[in-house]
Amino acid sequence: MSLSAQSLAQIDKEVAKYPADQKQSAVMAALRIAQVEKGWLAPETIEFVAGYLGMPTIAAYEVATFYNMYELTPCGRHKITVCTNLPCQLQGADTVAEYLKKKLGIAFGETTPDGRFTLKEGECMGTCGSGPLCLHNNHTMHTHLSTETVDKLLDELK
Amino acid sequence: MPLITIDDQQIEVAAGSSVMDAARVAGIYIPHFCYHKKLSIAASCRMCLVEVEKAPKPLPACATPVTDGMIVRSHSTKAVEAQKGVMEFLLINHPLDCPICDQGGECQLQDIAVGYGGGASRYAEAKRVVRDKDLGPLIATDMTRCIHCSRCVRFGQEIAGIMELGMPGRGEHTEVMPFLEHHVSSELSGNVIDLCPVGALTSRPFRFSARSWELARRKGVSPHDGLGSNLALQVKDNRVLRVTPVENEAINECWLADRDRFSYQALDSDERLTRPMVKDGGRWVEVDWLKAMAFAAGALKVIRDTHGAEAIGFIASPRQTVEELYLFQKLARALGCESIDSRIGQADFSGRRAGVEWLGMALADLNDLDRVLLVGSTVRKEQPLIAQRLRQAVKKGAQMNVVHCADDDLLCRVANKLIARPSELVGALAQVAKAVGAKIDGLDTVVVSEAAQAMAASLKSGEKKAVLLGAVAQQLPAASELHALADAIAKATGATLGFLVAAANGVGGGVVGCRPGQGGANAAAMFAAPKKAYVVLGAEPELDAADSAAAHRALAGAGLVIALSPFKTASADYGQVMLPVAAYAESAGSYVNMEGRLQSWRAAVPPRGDARPAWKVLRVLGNQFGLTGFDQDSAEQVLAEALPDGEATVRAKLNNEIADLTLAHLSAAAGIERLGDTPIYQTDAYSRRAPALQATADGQTGHAALACGALIARLGLSEGKPVKVRQNDAEAVFNLLRDDRLPDNVVRLASGLAAAVHLGPRFGPISLEKM
Amino acid sequence: MSATYTGPKVCLWTLDHANPASLETYVANGGYSALKKILAERTPAAEIIEQVKISALRGRGGAGFPTGLKWSFMPRGYDGDKYIICNSDEGEPGTFKDRDIIEFNPHQLIEGMVIAGYTLGAKAGYNYIHGEIFELYQAWEKALDDARAAGYLGQNICASGWAFDVHAHQGYGAYVCGEETALLESIEGKKGQPHFKPPFPASFGLYGKPTTINNTETLASIPWIMRHGGQAFLDLGKPNNGGTKIFSISGHVNRPGNYEIPMGTPFADLLEMAGGVRNGHQLKAVIPGGSSAPVLPAEIIMDCTLDFDSIAKAGSMFGSGAVIVMDETTCMVRALERLSYFYYEESCGQCTPCREGTGWMYRVVHRIEHGQGRPEDLDLLLSVGSNIAGRTICALGEAAVGPVQSFIKHFRQEFEYHIANKRCLVGA
């Protein structure tokens, strides 16, 4: 198990941000980068990252399980995380969420049988003024969602 | 020193103390779970909340520093209300089935909960259920009971030096677990059983065999490494069912190594010898003690009368008691024999030693060292609790320097290291000696490497320093030269020279004279030039000796072998008399540990079957010969005779100096050589027979031949495949595994294992061949 | 006062310019001049701290601790590394102001961190950015590169010979990391679990070194204060509450968003700026300072001004200035259920009262919402809450309790109706 040269270069760049004897500080970034490459964090991926940073594997696993945005099981090509927290809820997040569930035929936490979509319920994304909103594959936010914009978004995600 | 008032009691405590520390000084108990005096402060269980005057909220006693004039109430209405609140939270998701919990009766949660009364639960929701984890053969889990105190996790990180358990997850989904399904492998793992305040982590071998209140607790001393860890042998119906530590800050603190904790299983081994037996016409027959003694004495007398007393070899295990070893050598000498030894694993006896080798300091001093030079030791597996002490020293800033034959992970930061083949070790240490300017002849040709230079710089700085010789350093064929070099380095740097004594009574044996006298043979010579007869006390020479093949050959070829042992050993094959003696927990006795401390104990359980304490057997043997001075009535009497001034007698004999030695092994041997150190659970008759220990990962090591990838490739062999190992004229087949921590041209093939008996010495030329 | 504010803004003024985030825009409008001046004049740290004290800048992260005072806690003459941390972990439901500073005025934040670094003698700074706004993490990395290229960061800042650098650390989905000690653990590459104070970060912070942690908006205010003086900043707001402040308003308003207005502005004005309650509905309740702040019924909040003191007097918390507006269609049980779920889900799980108590409270509220409530549940909730509050390691415990206690306090009959009728009073 290893990661691509590109991912490793990215990880090295993160490691360089911290004092030389504090490589473990880069574990969150390294797991993020690994997840982007692999789609999810398999045990051997976590083991690799831990080894790369010279930290106990269980400590890397602790990190991977503590922060919500890491996926510890295989995930659809497109992970859609909808914020349903109170401000978004007041602004119509539940309607959007119901619409997504119906349209994809899955509940929160599930993946479509074709492996294209995974739907997740998220907590506050710090962008409440633009809700309802969702996060695509952790890194791209789509705001001001309505049934129409949801349709458009899903069409674009192949 | 701040003056504080706690529960109306005024006390002065050291600055920097916590309220918890202060309460302990004042003898006030504040309930707690996550707090443990040897671990970092988590302040997470919140059970220790107390009222502090002027503080708006209750504060955790464990984490709140005292300030002058502070007024603390640990039992006020406010404090108790807070504590009760926490207790309610702890119990809502905890099973309330103490009667079927293995911790029942010794559970902190149960104890404290009872103290708080608490009526019916207000919690009407479903209780949490947590999947159990398989942590291996030593620790049983019942994870639903876990109260998240994190003691087990902190223990791994801070004391064992290896984080095997963690707490993945978040919130109430946090669970204590290893990564994937890994078993815990730390040689100190069993301590989490004691640390766990509830029944989440319990002893697997003990599981459900008794309730805590049915157990009598008897004090004992561990028979394994040279610490003499203090044990509570927990006994029901005359059987030891469990072993836990007895706290002794000077020795084992509140810890035990797994070997100390679980080897009691051997007391119940199927291999226990329970009746005296003699070989009659090639068949073993059980006889009564009288007959057995008469037979043994008669047979010995014949040998002595026909071949002289020096035709007999007296060899003992260094894990026998002071009393036993004393009477053993007394008997030999009374019979006129000087071939006596308990240094069974040692190969090199050259040079003139000034006294009995010891640690050179107190165990507790190890924690305060600034500089360490560790020579030929995988201390973690040899004396796990010394490794722990050194780890604490390193954490405080000590520099650890290592000269060894394998780059084993010591689980602490290593400042400098020199990893060399066994035959190169003298050369490696000579470099350090030269670099520190040690006064010893023969260093002219030595070329000092950068690592040795760095080590020298390390050793020349700092205040408290030690040069420590480990098991490999003591067992190598050039052990005396290492000794002399270490001595010279210590003198040149102001360090203390110490021996990490491998056996519980290694020092005691020397102190009571279990050593060859004028004209007598030492442990190695006794087997190299075989004797006609052997008296073997507690040892398994074919496993324990420096040259197992020679030992086996000598014993098998002798006309008479009399074995005094708690077990049916290989002497069942080659011996003529087997006398069952009490195991370590079954008789009174004493050990002298590596710091020269004398510790005595009483029997915790009676000996198995007809077994008798070995000192009694030896006394009766003396009587059989009609010798005088063999009429002691008790172990105490023997001890008083052996060490008339107790520890003072011991101390007078301790000395680590060596003289009359020239460095003859400065250049390495050519070719591939064996590194035959002894795996942690093969060191003695007890650990070899403890099934739970054998089932651990450490119990499995040593059953394969290990070599680095480069060597495997050069020899055209493949890892994971069987390989033929040849040493001298013998050969054996082992699985070949890769271990890149080994230097090139080294094959690590354990000693102490039945499969390796015929191969020969622990160190020396060896070859590998494709099957 | 009319419901518009046209006076000076401290943080989001760049929005009045094209390319608000660019280095050029920032520099063209006086950006980095405060830093240059300080470095050129070697302004003594004590003088800078004095100005910050005069400004009455209070921490914008929620607790409102006076920034000048906090800075004075950093040990002087300590020979070792020190750190300055910017807390952009903004994850408190309702709060979305720091993201706009990073998006629209990153250089002012950089300048603020560098000045802080200079003042406190730090070796480096880290900006901890909320996980879900990854696009802004990338934008921030670019802003750092620009600043480095222009000599505002790095080995030789503004040719002064002084070195300091700032890095980004990306969160990945854990609200509790906004708590300062959890944030430090997280930067160290561990689970984000808070630890008990003392020791405080000022003596034992990142990697065990003295560390100061401030909110994004707090640090972004520093260059303004140094450029215009502490008094000018104080004069923007009201005594003890200096400056303008970004209010994030969300929920049932016509124009949710960020509004930077003076401290002490009446709540009614803010509501008006945000377009009023949506579609002509009636105001029912407002959470004035982020989800952890106790909810206030309409009649109380309408009398408040937006500053620490007024909101505290009304029985809630000014917090991070995140205003969540609810109209009369809102079911308070359902709203509380969602908030309770949040705290239950986000509890780090370390300390007993929070780990066990947040789950307990959520389950009871959930039962009530789903028609399984019992008459004794409300008192049970209050009692469980009081067993959590004040007994945890960090303030998340209290944060979880605030909503429960205040929702029941102000809307008890709605809860009782749910329990008795197994359905909702609102829209019933």
Ligand SMILES: Cc1cc2nc3c(=O)[nH]c(=O)nc-3n(C[C@H](O)[C@H](O)[C@H](O)COP(=O)(O)O)c2cc1C
């Ligand atoms: C659970 C919890 C979450 C917090 N989240 C944030 C946050 O997202 N951003 C923030 O600046 N402060 C947050 N804080 C407050 C910080 O602990 C800290 O007080 C603040 O960053 C200090 O900066 P300031 O003095 O500039 O306000 C949080 C506190 C708690 C207890």
Ligand code: SF4
């Ligand atoms: S209060 Fe909650 S979040 Fe804070 S330390 Fe305790 S368990 Fe963690």
Ligand code: FES
């Ligand atoms: S013992 Fe103090 S909080 Fe656990």
